[in-house]
Amino acid sequence: MSSVISSTVAYYLTDFWCNLTNRFRPKPPTKPDYTNIYTSPEYTPERYGQCNQGTYIEVYKPQNPYLGDNGKPKAVIYLHGFALGASQIYGTHLEHLVKQGYYVFYPNFQTGFCSFPLLKLIMNWRSF
Secondary structure (H helix, E strand, O other): OHHHHHHHHHHHHHHHHHHHHOOOOOOOOOOOOOOOOOOOOOEEEEEEOOHHHOOEEEEEEEOOOOEOOOOOEOEEEOOOOOOOOOHHHHHHHHHHHHHOOOEEEEEEOOOOOOOOOHHHHHHHHHOO
16 A cells, blocks of 8 residues: 555655656657658548448558568558548548558448538637
8 A cells, every 4th residue: 555655645746846847857759751652642532422421431552652572562451440531530630541551441321421621610719
């Protein structure tokens, strides 16, 4: 029991000291430089199908496709989690993959949630 109390006290003292000095706060890592692996910084997103029918898909086509050892272009099929169908959630990762030259296919097989309504996002953002 005493080890739990001493650990808790140590945590709160460290937290207090870090907040007081701000010197020991963890710093975010520097952003990696991907320029040497981005073989296709330009790409074209295309959309097909109907969201309300569960046939919606986004296809990201790189300008300079990455060709594997067999000389054929490589593709990624990016499947979302349950109820997280809007591609805006994964946009940064999708862009990261396509800029490396991969064709990226993002199917949305759930009906009715293919994107965030822009007006709702703006209204929610202003309420913060």
